Amino acid sequence: MDKVRQVSVFSENKPGRIQKITGIFGEEGINILAISITSTNGFGIIKLLVDKCDLAYEKLKEHGFTVKLSEVLAIEMKDSPGGLHEVSQILSDKGINIENAYVYVVESRARAYLLVEVKDIEKAREILAGSNLNFFRHEDF
Amino acid sequence: MSRTDPLIEGAFWQRQNEVIERTFLEAEQLHHLKETLDSVYSNVPFYKSRFEKAGLIPGDIRSLGDLRRLPFTTSDDLRAAYPFGMLAVSKEDVVRLHTSSGTTGKPKAIFFSRQDIENSSDLIARCLVMTGTGRGDILQNMMTYGMFTGALVMHYGAEKVGALVIPAGPGNSDRQISFMQDFGVTAFHITPSYALYISSLMQERGIDPGKDLSLKRAYLGAEPYTEETRRKIEYIFGIDVYNCYGLTEMNGPGVAFECMHKNGMHLWEDHFLMEIINPDTGEVLEDGEKGELVLTSLRREAMPLIRYRTRDITRIMPDNCECGRTHRRISRILGRSDDMFIARGVNIFPQQIEQVLMGIKGVAQNYQIVLESFDDITVRAExxxxxxxxxxxxxxxxxTEIADKIRAEIIVKPxxxxxxxxxxxxxxxxxxxxxDNRTM
Structure with a gap:
């Protein structure tokens, strides 16, 4: 099971913050594969799956952003009706609770990844080791 | 005594003055009070008319206890007297002007004679020597040079004790850090908020302020701050932090200063008479009670001030200090009666909120309190x-934790x-x- 890392960015909820991030990525040639934004009570967290996550982390930090690198499960699913259901069924059967999730579509109508944050990733990995799930493959980046 | 031990017990700049017996000290105070009253009565029309209104002449003040019969001087009086109204000597005898800015209106003009400069340097020298700074030390002075007294008065005092002074002033923070590294700075004079900022900048630059520098102690002043903030700065830099207190109207810094015991600041009572009053009624409070500090200068020549209301809230700590100095201590400044604000009918000092924030993990050093209405407080924390x-x-x-803990401290939930x-x-x-964005 390959490890996939996401970049989380803390941001006040105000105009221009995303634009600043995308501007930095544009300059550095960093490609955003998937993005999730959660906001509440005047602030938010932007989660990004990018092709060069170490570079993204360093560059955002250099520009004064508050950032964190963390691991997510990247579970392969079919990009077709029922695809998410299959995956979520397995997670639910195994008793794995999703803290946060978003999707990276690799091939439209064919293949996507469900990016899942869980409380204890090591444990989740162990539990899922024998399941029918496919995980992230390097060539997809 | 080892140079690395900053607790130089028995180190005095003017030993006789610093450990003087209280009875002698009081006799000296009365003598200088009378001289001061004579000077302002004859030379400052403002004081003459104030005394006349109170039905007093300087001769009526026969004991230190009579002091409370005299009227207060306020910062508004100083503004009204701008520019030369408070001068007690001829302009030719003044060698320096400082101003103390208010947020509104005219500044306060504060004059120094040559002797006033000399005295203010001696008071700073006492402060530095009792905390271990002297010849061989390198002091980076990171307060604002200019109209503000903070930097210049410290500068003169530090040179007087033989320290090498770097007049860095504030700002240009990367250069500040290089100076500390390149010259092996051992002491610095700084505001607490700037100290915290510099420390986080050092960490960003990969410098461990506690290990990579030769710093031994810092003198913090100009803003009220909490014991939590002191501890935090001591911990981050691996140094001793000493509290200092002063105001431009009374020579600038060096009015009161902590000794090595770091438990309250000795206020130099041979130069200043202190009283603590109830800020609302003007009533003089007992030692130990919290209230506004009122100072009467005893040796200022150019511009003596009688019962000057500092607006700073503190209390007198009457117990003897182990260091042997007989000058009573005041507690750290608990707030300014000016800074105090009222929300939902509760009197609140920003320091109360700071104290809570400094105790919460996950909060950085900088914060702001925004008042939009008389019912709500917004605390903005990084x-x-x-x-x-x-x-x-x-x-x-x-x-939630921040809001709850602040509510526990000030009753109002922000x-x-x-x-x-x-x-x-x-x-x-x-x-x-x-x-404060509130309008009446």
Whole structure:
């Protein structure tokens, strides 16, 4: 099971913050594969799956952003009706609770990844080791 | 005594003055009080008319206890007297002008004679020597040079004890850090908010302020700050932090200073008479009670001030200090009666909120209090870069924790805004903590 890392960015909820991030990525040639934004009570967290996550982390930090690198499960699913259901069924059967999730579509109508944050990733990995799930493959980046 | 031990017990600049017996001290105080009253009565029309209104002449003041019969002087009086109205000597005998700015209106003009400069340097010298700074030390003075007394008076005092002074002033923070590294700076004089800012900048640059520098002690003043903040700065830099207190109207810094025991600041009573009053009624309070500090200068020549209301809230600590100095101590400044604000009918000092914030993990050093109405307080706090883990629930918990802990301290539950580190303006002088947008 390959490890996939996401970049989380803390941001006040105000105009221009995303634009600043995308501007930095544009300059550095960093490609955003998937993005999730959660906001509440005047602030938010932007989660990004990018092709060069170490570079993204360093560059955002250099520009004064508050950032964190963390691991997510990247579970392969079919990009077709029922695809998410299959995956979520397995997670639910195994008793794995999703803290946060978003999707990276690799091939439209064919293949996507469900990016899942869980409380204890090591444990989740162990539990899922024998399941029918496919995980992230390097060539997809 | 080892040079690395900053607790130089028995180190005095003017030993006789510093350990003088109280009875002698009081006799000396009375003598200088009478001289001061004579001077202002004859030379300052403002005081002459004030005394006349109170039905007093200087001769009526026969004991230190009679002091309370005299009227107060306020900062408004100084503004009204701008520019030369408070001068007690001829202009030719003045060698320096400082101003103390208010947020509104004219500044206060404060004059120094040559002897006033000499005295203010001696008071600073006492302060430095009792905390271990002297010949061989390198002191980086990071207060604002200019109209503000903070930097210049310290500068003169530090040179007087033989330290090498770097007149860096505030700002240009990368250069400040290089100076500390390149010259092996051992002591620095700084505002607490700037000290915290510099420390986080050092950490960003990969410098461990506690290990990579030769710093031994810092003198912190110009803004009120809490014991938590002192501890935090001591911990980060691996140094001793000493509290100092002063105001331009009374020579600048060096009015009161902590000795090595770091438990209250000795106020130099051979130069200043102190009283603590109830800020609302003007009533003089007993030693130990909290109230506004009122100072009467005993040796200022150019511009003596009688019962000057400092607006600073503190209390007198009457017990003897182990260091042997007989000058009574005042507690750290608990707030300024000016800074105090009222929300939902509760009197609140920004320091109360600061104290709570400094005790919460996940909060960085900078904060602001915004007042939009008389019922609500908004506390804007920067989150700590290092503790961000990408989990939004933890941030929501942090928000709740801040609000609850502040409510426990001040009764009013604030709205809490979490900000990105660096979002608030960085102060290189006095930090502006309270933004009051309320209109009457």
């Amino acid at each position: 989150i700590s870069k290092d503790l961000f883990d990408g989990n939004i629930e933890h941030l929501l918990d942090l928000q 709205k809490v805004e979490l900000l990105e580190p660096g979002a608030l303006p960085v102060s290189e002088g006095k930090a502006k903590r309270v933004i």
